[in-house]
Each structure stands twice: as C-alpha cells, then as structure tokens.
Amino acid sequence: xxxxxxxxxxxxxxxxxxxxxxxxxxxxxxxxxxxxxxxxxxxxxxxxxxxxxxxxxxxxxxxxxxxxxxxxxxxxxxxxxxxxxxxxxxxxxxxxxxxxxxxxxxxxxxxxxxxxxxxxxxxxxxxxxxxxxxxxxxxxxxxxxxxxxxxxxxxxxxxxxxxxxxxxxxxxxxxxxxxxxxxxxxxxxxxxxxxxxxxxxxxxxxxxxxxxxxxxxxxxxxxxxxxxxxxxxxxxxxxxxxxxxxxxxxxxxxxxxxxxxxxxxxxxxxxxxxxxxxxxxxxxxxxxxxxxxxxxxxxxxxxxxxxxxxxxxxxxxxxxxxxxxxxxxxxxxxxxxxxxxxxxxxxxxxxxxxxxxxxxxxxxxxxxxxxxxxxxxxxxxxxxxxxxxxxxxxxxxxxxxxxxxxxxxxxxxxxxxxxxxxxxxxxxxxxxxxxxxxx
Numbered sequence: 034x035x036x037x038x039x040x041x042x043x044x045x046x047x048x049x050x051x052x053x054x055x056x057x058x059x060x061x062x063x064x065x066x067x068x069x070x071x072x073x074x075x076x077x078x079x080x081x082x083x084x085x086x087x088x089x090x091x092x093x094x095x096x097x098x099x100x101x102x103x104x105x106x107x108x109x110x111x112x113x114x115x116x117x118x119x120x121x122x123x124x125x126x127x128x129x130x131x132x133x134x135x136x137x138x139x140x141x142x143x144x145x146x147x148x149x150x151x152x153x154x155x156x157x158x159x160x161x162x163x164x165x166x167x168x169x170x171x172x173x174x175x176x177x178x179x180x181x182x183x184x185x186x187x188x189x190x191x192x193x194x195x196x197x198x199x200x201x202x203x204x205x206x207x208x209x210x211x212x213x214x215x216x217x218x219x220x221x222x223x224x225x226x227x228x229x230x231x232x233x234x235x236x237x238x239x240x241x242x243x244x245x246x247x248x249x250x251x252x253x254x255x256x257x258x259x260x261x262x263x264x265x266x267x268x269x270x271x272x273x274x275x276x277x278x279x280x281x282x283x284x285x286x287x288x289x290x291x292x293x294x295x296x297x298x299x300x301x302x303x304x305x306x307x308x309x310x311x312x313x314x315x316x317x318x319x320x321x322x323x324x325x326x327x328x329x330x331x332x333x334x335x336x337x338x339x340x341x342x343x344x345x346x347x348x349x350x351x352x353x354x355x356x357x358x359x360x361x362x363x364x365x366x367x368x369x370x371x372x373x374x375x376x377x378x379x380x381x382x383x384x385x386x387x388x389x390x391x392x393x394x395x396x397x398x399x400x401x402x403x404x405x406x407x408x409x410x411x412x413x414x415x416x417x418x419x420x421x422x423x424x425x426x427x428x429x430x431x432x433x434x435x436x437x438x439x440x441x442x443x444x445x446x447x448x449x450x451x452x453x454x455x456x457x458x459x460x461x462x463x464x465x466x467x468x469x470x471x472x
Contacts, residue, residue, distance in 0.1 A: 159389035235265035259283030310391035362411035
C-alpha cells in the first residue's frame with residue numbers, strides 16, 4: 034500500500050493474508066517462490082508478462098462503460114453462486130446492493146507489479162524518524178494492552194507495533210475504499226479471479242456472522258482491512274476478540290483486536306519469543322560468498338569458525354541455525370537471519386518488508402541504526418550492468434525478476450541455476466565476469 038507517512042509504496046503481502054495485495058513481487062522485494070499457502074495466480078511473472086499485465090490492466094480500467102456492462106452480468110452470476118454456497122439473501126442484499134466497478138482499483142493493482150526500490154530507499158521510508166517517534170508514542174499509549182497480548186501469544190509488543198506502523202501508520206490510514214466493490218472489481222477483472230472471488234465470499238461470511246456491517250468494511254486497493262490490513266480470509270482464520278466485546282473488531286478506532294489478531298497469526302506461523310529476526314554481522318575478508326543465501330542455514334558455531342562476527346562486537350550469539358543474506362551486496366548490511374525472519378514473511382513475502390519490520394521493531398525496543406552503509410554500486414556493478422545481468426539471465430530461461438537492477442535472493446537463485454546448468458562453480462554471485470559470459 035502507499036505509505037501514509039512518506040507517500041512511498043510499501044511492499045504488499047503476497048500470501049493472501051494481511052497486507053495490501055497479492056501482486057507479483059519484484060526481486061527488489063526478495064522474490065516469491067510459490068509455496069503451499071500461496072495462490073498459483075500470484076506467482077512471479079516474467080518482465081514480458083508484467084508489461085502485458087500492466088498494459089492489459091490499464092486498458093481494462095480505461096474502458097469503464099464496457100467494463101460496467103460485463104461487471105453487472107458477472108455480479109449477478111456471482112450472487113447466484115454465493116447463494117448456492119450458503120449466503121443468505123439478506124446478507125447478499127446488504128453487502129452487494131450498490132457494489133460498483135472501480136477502474137482506479139484495476140489501474141492501481143496493475144501498476145504495483147512494476148514497483149521496485151533499493152533497500153536503502155525502502156528503509157529510509159519504513160524506519161523513518163517520524164515512524165519511529167509515532168511508534169514510541171503508540172507503545173506508550175497502548176502499553177497495558179500490548180503487554181497483555183504479548184503474554185498471551187508470546188509475540189513481542191515492539192514487533193506488533195512495527196507491523197501496525199508499516200501497515201496503517203499506527204491506525205491513521207486504514208483504507209477508505211468499500212471492500213465489496215474493491216474485491217468484486219478485482220474478481221471481475223479476472224487475472225486472479227478465483228483468489229478474489231474466494232476473498233469476496235469470505236467478506237460476505239464476515240457480514241453474515243454479524244462481525245461487521247458492509248459500511249464498516251472499508252480498506253485498501255486490494256480489499257485489505259483494518260489496523261493491520263487483513264484480507265477477509267485471514268480475518269476468518271486468525272481474528273481475535275481480545276477485548277471480549279462479542280466480535281473481533283479490526284476496523285474501529287481501538288486497535289486491540291487487530292493487534293491480538295496479528296499476534297495470533299504470527300504465533301500460528303511459529304514465532305519464537307526471544308529469538309531475533311536477524312542480527313547484523315560482519316564477514317571476514319575473503320569470505321566465500323557462495324555460502325550466503327537464505328537457503329543455506331548453519332549453526333552459530335559454524336559461522337563463528339568461518340569468522341562471522343556481530344556488527345556490534347563480541348562473540349556470535351547462538352539463537353539457533355541462521356543464514357546469511359546480502360540484500361545490498363557484500364559491502365552493504367549483512368544479516369544473519371533466523372526462523373523468525375521467515376515468520377514475518379508469512380505476513381508479507383518480501384525480504385525488504387521483513388527486514389524493515391524487524392529493524393523497526395529493534396529500533397522501537399531501543400536498538401540503534403544499521404552499522405553498515407549502502408554501497409553506490411552493489412556487487413561492484415553499475416545499475417545498468419545489474420539490469421543487463423537480470424535481463425540476460427531471464428532471456429536464457431533463468432527468471433531473475435524484472436530488470437530493475439536490484440539483485441536479491443531471487444536473482445541470486447537464478448544465477449545459481451544458470452551456473453549449475455552450465456557446469457560452473459555454483460556461487461550465486463553477480464559479477465561483471467558473469468555478465469560478459471552471458472553476452
């Protein structure tokens with residue numbers, strides 16, 4: 034969604050849970066390999082497909098008269114299908130009467146596929162002074178209830194507050210679009226019809242269960258709702274009536290139920306209280322970069338033997354197996370990530386989102402800024418060279434994401450696949466030599 038603090042785009046969710054959308058993620062956000070909880074329609078598209086989707090979506094949105102005619106017929110058919118699945122006429126009338134096709138929703142959804150930002154820019158927005166100060170105020174204001182939620186679910190209050198800050202600027206921008214029109218528009222538009230029809234059904238069931246009225250259900254450009262931006266199906270799975278009002282209210286001014294619901298989601302995903310999401314580390318000179326990547330976890334003692342040390346100094350702590358990621362190349366911040374990093378990604382699959390939430394939560398808990406700076410040319414390559422490398426890999430059948438110059442885990446996976454296929458040493462390391470070989 035668009036960040037209400039900075040005006041910049043903040044990475045949406047890809048799993049069909051909370052967050053702003055289910056777009057095809059760019060490599061800037063860490064890629065998005067399909068998984069069991071991820072709808073097939075959300076799989077990453079190639080750059081050519083992305084351009085086609087963007088053009089098609091914008092053209093679709095530019096033809097409102099034709100679209101509205103087809104939309105009415107689709108809505109009538111959907112209403113009949115919903116009735117066969119147990120939705121009452123009262124619910125269908127209350128929620129679907131007056132539902133309209135929203136061209137801006139289609140245009141916004143299409144544009145998101147092209148968004149890619151370097152981690153440095155992303156963090157400058159996500160962990161800005163304004164967001165940190167607002168987060169501290171939120172922690173103070175809701176200290177008692179956050180402490181209660183932390184005790185019940187075992188999820189630290191700073192992490193919950195960081196997600197709240199990322200998703201809605203601590204409740205100040207929860208979305209203003211009518212959820213039923215938004216979901217119906219995206220379902221009718223058709224690129225992910227099955228997914229959004231399922232979300233529309235889930236939204237109808239929320240109304241039928243009297244958890245909210247259609248008027249209360251307002252949200253983002255993709256139908257995500259409330260303080261922590263839950264999709265309707267995620268509400269059904271994880272919503273908590275923590276304040277015992279009789280309904281799990283994620284929409285109102287009081288964030289209690291939304292924060293508890295987020296805690297429940299993270300707990301269900303395996304959050305381990307006391308384990309950091311990651312620590313910033315330093316690599317010794319000459320370190321073998323082929324050992325890095327989120328799929329290559331090792332025990333702390335193994336990394337320590339290889340010379341990995343905390344950026345803050347001292348001995349490497351043992352928080353369980355961890356993997357090294359280089360989101361800005363070996364000369365930028367290097368993170369040793371743990372299981373909790375992957376739990377955050379259940380909320381939003383983007384690596385940059387997980388890093389931003391984790392780092393913001395650390396800052397809210399009293400931690401300092403990142404110690405490493407961001408290189409002008411990550412991986413020792415210019416933006417044009419990195420873009421060319423991505424394009425050439427993809428052209429040869431190794432999907433490196435859109436050629437945006439931001440080479441993250443998806444791009445490195447493409448490099449490893451290429452190296453393996455050509456019988457080369459498998460490193461996953463971008464380089465000018467590799468670029469020349471692909472010429």
